[in-house]
Amino acid sequence: MGGGGQLTEPVETSACGGRAASVYTWDEVQKHCHRNDQWLVINRKVYNVTQWAKRHPGGLRVISHYAGEDATEAFLAFHPNPKLVQKFLKPLLIGELAVTEPSQDRNKNAAVAEDFQALRTRAEGLGLFQAQPLFFCLHLGHILLLELLAWMSVWLCGTGWSTTLLCSFILAVAQAQAGWLQHDFGHLSVFKLSRWNHIFHKFIIGHLKGASGNWWNHRHFQHHAKPNVFSKDPDVNMLHVFVVGDIQPVEYGIKKIKYMPYHHQHQYFFLVGPPLLIPVYFHIQILRAMFSRRDWVDLAWSMSYYLRYFCCYAPFYGLLGSVALISFVRFLESHWFVWVTQMNHLPMNIDHEKQQDWLSMQLSATCNIEQSCFNDWFSGHLNFQIEHHLFPTMPRHNYQVLAPLVRALCEKHGIPYQEKTLWRGVADVVRSLKNSGDLWMDAYLHK
Known part of the structure; x- marks a missing residue:
């Protein structure tokens, strides 16, 4: 299943904890798949991991392989305690997928x-x-x-x-x-x-x-x-x-x-x-x-x-x-x-x-x-x-x-x-x- 919807500018909305969050389409996420510009999606949340990738305990390359993609299944597969990892993800959160977007990207x-x-x-x-x-x-x-x-x-x-x-x-x-x-x-x-x-x-x-x-x-x-x-x-x-x-x-x-x-x-x-x-x-x-x-x-x-x-x-x-x-x-x-x-x-x-x-x-x-x-x-x-x-x-x-x-x-x-x-x-x-x-x-x- 590919990214649906037209490419739109991120829209500021209210998110959990009162923080402002941006809403993105899959088309927007998929543009950030380069060595110095890496976003990924976990459970419909969008994260900018560009700087964090260098400090990733599993290595730079493994997280870069999912740049511009939905990494939910890989994230669950590799982390025995996903809740423990959330403290590292929280500062990297930049937004979420629009409600009109499917949870899976591309051919998934x-x-x-x-x-x-x-x-x-x-x-x-x-x-x-x-x-x-x-x-x-x-x-x-x-x-x-x-x-x-x-x-x-x-x-x-x-x-x-x-x-x-x-x-x-x-x-x-x-x-x-x-x-x-x-x-x-x-x-x-x-x-x-x-x-x-x-x-x-x-x-x-x-x-x-x-x-x-x-x-x-x-x-x-x-x-x-x-x-x-x-x-x-x-x-x-x-x-x-x-x-x-x-x-x-x-x-x-x-x-x-x-x-x-x-x-x-x-x-x-x-x-x-x-x-x-x-x-x-x-x-x-x-x-x-x-x-x-x-x-x-x-x-x-x-x-x-x-x-x-x-x-x-x-x-x-x-x-x-x-x-x-x-x-x-x-x-x-x-x-x-x-x-x-x-x-x-x-x-x-x-x-x-x-x-x-x-x-x-x-x-x-x-x-x-x-x-x-x-x-x-x-x-x-x-x-x-x-x-x-x-x-x-x-x-x-x-x-x-x-x-x-x-x-x-x-x-x-x-x-x-x-x-x-x-x-x-x-x-x-x-x-x-x-x-x-x-x-x-x-x-x-x-x-």
Whole structure:
């Protein structure tokens, strides 16, 4: 649904609290979508976030992605306690939508948005947003146990090849599981006191993984805000190494862009994607983010991981041997991470901004992997990627309860709800890369 009404000058009216407010049309709001001029709408209230965007805890880019748009659904999705955030919004309020204006802008379906809000209300009534701290404490306990087992295997059995491989595998499992756990703490309030939740997130991603919480926060929330949208989702920014989806390959082919032999990308993916994402690309990004932003707290947490690691393994392997060991662990972890994250997104629709409602946007960019005890553990419950994207602040142990309700809502509105086997999800990653490469080749050769 697009903005209705003719463009009008803002009209001064009386608002709550006796303040004067301005009334705007969608046409007026949509003009303020530039880097130095950003308005957005939340619950029909118009806010000027131009200056605040630089101080936004979730990062500048994620809030800028909604400049000139209705951000109500994204606002509710990302903030566990919207009332707490109101104190930051209040000084930014500049007016409201005219009563003749629809609540949804552009192509957003009002009926879908209304039913989705009803689903959120129902989920809240069922207590599905309430975390069980014991679940996450047990998960943390099994990660610490894996770390201990890895060290004890070397301490008891020496540094032979078989022991080293076993140690590497256990450490890679611990790293992957710590990744899923930090993902939980980064999204939701496991503990009622947000300060403790913040400390636990820093501990897990910093001390247990050697990464940066702020880097993850600024990058990952962009992905959730606009999944599979070029120039807004960093996860589809392939740095010209790959072309993805159905649109980008054709655009590259028509423009005769050939940074890589893209018709072979489904083959060189195995040499570039899973092996190098975490050991090379993510590490460069993390270090650059911490130093450029002078994020010394995250740097200290990250260094504490490496200090602990070298204290544990340098006595057995020496400095160079310990570096080789952690490099191999990162190599194994990277494969795990890439397949789990890409099988939910890469085979789905990847396109430029379509201005869709929250439900339609997330379902076009995500799919599920069927539920099983192994799949839940292996993916950190990200096999329920649809439910996670719709309600990122919901604890993962409740996704299975929510899934039938989401599926029913999708069936009502004719929105595809895709669920695959684990092996089909993995195969679809390669298939989608091949299809995109073929599209590029056809467009490239076409005169």
